[in-house]
Amino acid sequence: MLQLTALPAGRLRRGLTEPLLPVAALALLAVAAGALDATVLCWAAVGALAGFALSGSV
Amino acid sequence: MLFSPGWRAPIRQGEVLAVFSLGLVLGGTLSAGVVWLASGLAAPVPTTARAALTVLVAAVAAAREAGLVRLPLPQNSRQIPQEVLMHRLRTGSLRFGFEMGTGVRTYVSASSPYVLALGLLLAHLSAPATLLAGVAFGAGRALSAALTYWARSRERDALIAARMTWVKNATALSVLTATTLLLLAA
Numbered sequence: 001m002l003q004l005t006a007l008p009a010g011r012l013r014r015g016l017t018e019p020l021l022p023v024a025a026l027a028l029l030a031v032a033a034g035a036l037d038a039t040v041l042c043w044a045a046v047g048a049l050a051g052f053a054l055s056g057s058v
Numbered sequence: 059m060l061f062s063p064g065w066r067a068p069i070r071q072g073e074v075l076a077v078f079s080l081g082l083v084l085g086g087t088l089s090a091g092v093v094w095l096a097s098g099l100a101a102p103v104p105t106t107a108r109a110a111l112t113v114l115v116a117a118v119a120a121a122r123e124a125g126l127v128r129l130p131l132p133q134n135s136r137q138i139p140q141e142v143l144m145h146r147l148r149t150g151s152l153r154f155g156f157e158m159g160t161g162v163r164t165y166v167s168a169s170s171p172y173v174l175a176l177g178l179l180l181a182h183l184s185a186p187a188t189l190l191a192g193v194a195f196g197a198g199r200a201l202s203a204a205l206t207y208w209a210r211s212r213e214r215d216a217l218i219a220a221r222m223t224w225v226k227n228a229t230a231l232s233v234l235t236a237t238t239l240l241l242l243a244a
Contacts, residue, residue, distance in 0.1 A: 017209040019221045020228070022201055027232035034239030040187040042240055046174055046233050047191035051086065051198025053168035053229040054161075055218055 022052055060143075060151070061207040062214060069147050075207050077148050078155040079200035083193050085159020090192020093175055097182040108180040109241040115176050116237045119169035120230040133166045159196040168226045171195070173233050 030045035060078065065071040100108060121127045138157050143150040157163040161171055174195060178188050206214050 013209060014211070017205045017211075019202070019205065019218055019225060022198075022205070023225050023228050023232075026198070027228060030232050030236040031239065034236035034243070037240065037243035039181070039183065039240060040190065042236050043174075043178065043181065043183065043187065043191040044194040046170075046177065046236060047086070047090075047194035048198035048201070049229045049232060050168070050170040050174040051082075051195040051200075052202055053170045053226050054166065054199055055202035055222065055225060056167065 019055060023049065026052065061203050063210050063212055067147055071207065074147060074151045075203060078151040078203060079197075081152040081155020081157075082159035082200045082203075083196035085156040086161070086192040086194075086196030086199070087159075087189055088156075088192070089160045089162065089175075090178065090189050090195070091185075093178045093192075094183075094185050094188040097179045097188065100180050101182050103180075105244055106241075108182070109237075109244050112173070112177045112180050113234070113237050113241050116173045116230070116234040119173045120227075120234045122169050123226045123230040131166065131169065131172055134163055135165060138164050155196075155200075159199065161195070167222075168229065170226070170229045170233050173230075173237070177237060 026045050026049045030042055030049060033039075033042035033045055061071065061075060067074075118127065118129065122129050138154055142153050142157075161175075166172070174191065178191055183191075202218075206218070209217075211217070
């Protein structure tokens with residue numbers, strides 16, 4: 001019988017909080033919105049990207 | 059650090075994060091409001107010219123992040139005083155977040171916020187659309203703090219430092235691509 005092993009919580013947490021993940025998601029959203037001429041959504045995604053690009057140690 | 063492990067203050071760290079994030083969003087909204095008021099000045103310029111100028115600025119920003127051009131950008135070269143957090147942690151975090159959210163009270167370490175501000179200024183969108191971009195700016199900045207909080211890792215600062223070049227370059231290239239696509243669609 002196939003045994004499923006859960007991912008160690010630490011590794012899962014590290015993966016889900018990887019800083020490049022939101023960049024990839026927001027970049028896709030911005031480019032897709034730009035391609036579809038969805039101006040408002042495109043600028044909102046660019047806004048979120050610009051804010052995230054200021055990530056630092058707070 | 060506000061959201062790193064080892065928190066000892068009498069207020070829950072999650073509560074501080076929520077208030078700090080609210081401040082970031084309010085600060086971003088205020089700055090977007092100011093940009094929207096100023097954007098009326100760009101209205102007489104033809105739409106295509108404004109879009110082309112935005113793409114040009116985004117291209118320069120991407121080149122700057124890639125290290126192809128050296129270009130000093132205007133910024134308030136000071137840190138927000140840590141004393142704002144000393145006495146009242148909730149209101150202090152709100153103020154700290156608000157000042158950071160405006161994007162004009164402390165260092166701006168990436169080029170993309172300048173593209174955002176200039177792009178919104180030139181695009182002259184409706185007030186709700188411009189304010190939404192300001193809210194998103196604050197939310198994007200808050201997301202970084204939230205991820206640090208959720209990561210619960212003492213190595214978080216080192217990880218962020220290691221990823222920042224990638225984050226800034228990917229952001230600048232995405233913004234350039236997105237604004238170019240908007241220009242082509244205009």
